[in-house]
Amino acid sequence: MDDAGNTIDVMIHSALLNTGKVLMWGILQGAPDPPPLWTPAKLYDPIANTITDVSTTFDGDIVCAGESILPNGDVIVAGGTIIPTVTGGAGLANTTFFNPATGTWTQGTLMNNPRWYPTTVEVGNGNILVLSGHNQTGTVSVEQLETYNQTTGVWTGLPPSANDPDPGPEFLYPRMDLLPSGKVFKSAPAQQSDMFNPTTNTWAHLAKMNFGDRYYTGHVLIPGTSQVMVVGGTPTNAQGGGSYATNTTETIDLSQPSPIWVEGATLDDPRYNHMLLFLADGSLIVVGGNAGPGHYSQPVQAAEIYSFATQQWTLMASQLGVRAYHSVANLLPDGRVFSAGSTSGDTWMNNGQTLPTYNHYFEIFSPPYLYNGTRPTITSSPATISYGQQFSISTPDADTISSVALAMPSADTHADDMNQHYVPLQFSIGAGSLTVTAPVNGNLAPPGYYMLVIVNNNGVPSVMPFVQIPLSQS
Numbered sequence: 001m002d003d004a005g006n007t008i009d010v011m012i013h014s015a016l017l018n019t020g021k022v023l024m025w026g027i028l029q030g031a032p033d034p035p036p037l038w039t040p041a042k043l044y045d046p047i048a049n050t051i052t053d054v055s056t057t058f059d060g061d062i063v064c065a066g067e068s069i070l071p072n073g074d075v076i077v078a079g080g081t082i083i084p085t086v087t088g089g090a091g092l093a094n095t096t097f098f099n100p101a102t103g104t105w106t107q108g109t110l111m112n113n114p115r116w117y118p119t120t121v122e123v124g125n126g127n128i129l130v131l132s133g134h135n136q137t138g139t140v141s142v143e144q145l146e147t148y149n150q151t152t153g154v155w156t157g158l159p160p161s162a163n164d165p166d167p168g169p170e171f172l173y174p175r176m177d178l179l180p181s182g183k184v185f186k187s188a189p190a191q192q193s194d195m196f197n198p199t200t201n202t203w204a205h206l207a208k209m210n211f212g213d214r215y216y217t218g219h220v221l222i223p224g225t226s227q228v229m230v231v232g233g234t235p236t237n238a239q240g241g242g243s244y245a246t247n248t249t250e251t252i253d254l255s256q257p258s259p260i261w262v263e264g265a266t267l268d269d270p271r272y273n274h275m276l277l278f279l280a281d282g283s284l285i286v287v288g289g290n291a292g293p294g295h296y297s298q299p300v301q302a303a304e305i306y307s308f309a310t311q312q313w314t315l316m317a318s319q320l321g322v323r324a325y326h327s328v329a330n331l332l333p334d335g336r337v338f339s340a341g342s343t344s345g346d347t348w349m350n351n352g353q354t355l356p357t358y359n360h361y362f363e364i365f366s367p368p369y370l371y372n373g374t375r376p377t378i379t380s381s382p383a384t385i386s387y388g389q390q391f392s393i394s395t396p397d398a399d400t401i402s403s404v405a406l407a408m409p410s411a412d413t414h415a416d417d418m419n420q421h422y423v424p425l426q427f428s429i430g431a432g433s434l435t436v437t438a439p440v441n442g443n444l445a446p447p448g449y450y451m452l453v454i455v456n457n458n459g460v461p462s463v464m465p466f467v468q469i470p471l472s473q474s
């Protein structure tokens with residue numbers, strides 16, 4: 001890991017924009033208690049290695065909100081808190097947007113419900129589904145689901161049949177994955193997993209996880225399948241944040257008629273509050289987290305990489321910072337991994353303890369594939385593609401390419417990339433080019449911006465240009 005820069009403030013949310021820059025927002029260093037209601041935000045350019053201040057100028061703390069990237073590339077932030085405190089924030093109904101082209105924030109229409117710790121997930125038609133989160137009381141979870149339509153700019157409250165079937169007050173930031181079927185699967189934190197059907201606005205109970213409740217777990221849809229894997233976590237969300245961490249993982253195959261959870265390869269280090277991300281080659285990385293109990297004790301600083309081919313985790317280098325509760329990480333277009341945040345020790349979040357220096361810093365991890373020979377290069381690729389379309393990638397390395405994929409830019413907080421997709425694509429090899437078939441529909445790859453990657457026979461990925469699947473194509 002390389003120490004790459006200082007964010008000054010502590011970043012709790014991050015999103016990779018289609019400009020290749022990383023948007024972060026969080027809390028002020030040394031803020032008074034209670035802190036101000038505007039939100040400090042930074043824009044990091046990983047190529048120029050520069051940081052720009054893009055703090056909000058309006059009241060409404062957008063920390064501990066839901067976040068996704070809209071089909072047009074804008075970041076949508078759902079909710080936040082009126083008064084941020086460690087013991088339970090009062091939910092905010094605000095909708096807030098960040099426009100990557102102008103570098104500015106705007107406010108949209110209010111949601112039907114205030115939400116603090118909600119999850120946003122993009123469904124196949126490009127709408128953003130929001131669920132969960134505490135309401136304005138700070139103790140009661142919102143049961144109603146809502147969808148945001150980018151074209152109309154309006155939230156629609158769904159009927160009671162769509163109400164969250166497990167609205168426990170502790171079951172915040174539910175882990176959601178859009179499946180190839182178009183349904184949306186909820187894996188955690190409740191032990192009871194559930195499937196939501198956006199067409200009928202109904203839920204179905206599925207199997208329970210073997211481990212029990214899993215708070216602050218990583219979750220991912222395994223590429224090219226209908227299998228969801230959960231990684232690590234903690235069995236309670238007690239005051240102060242969780243008990244011990246688990247190193248277990250479980251996978252459920254949702255293409256089966258009666259799917260069950262099956263335990264898989266264990267992590268080297270038990271952890272929760274970690275980020276679980278796809279790397280450019282389609283493998284997984286876990287970054288940070290801690291072993292508990294509590295949100296900051298026993299930090300885990302070594303990353304681990306999971307290979308779907310060998311089904312094994314491999315321990316990686318340790319990072320400099322403690323990246324526990326409120327840490328973030330993002331895959332960058334050049335294949336490196338950005339890591340930042342963690343509120344441990346913040347004076348108003350942690351009883352006046354000193355803030356560890358590196359929580360203000362961010363750092364960059366270079367995965368092993370960057371040391372495995374010459375990278376393949378993409379010399380040209382389309383700016384937009386449509387569903388089912390064949391398109392061409394120009395590359396002098398065509399005859400060495402073994403896979404082509406789309407990777408959705410990560411937008412994450414609280415150990416959750418809420419819209420993670422790594423979509424393998426069919427392709428054929430020509431002279432100096434690849435002919436690639438775009439995903440057939442939005443359930444496989446919802447509308448929006450993706451990073452396009454080609455990977456060679458040595459497992460080395462290219463730098464990833466952005467490609468958009470516009471909303472109009474869905």
Ligand SMILES: [Cu+2]
Nearest residue numbers: 063064326414
């Ligand atoms: Cu939080």
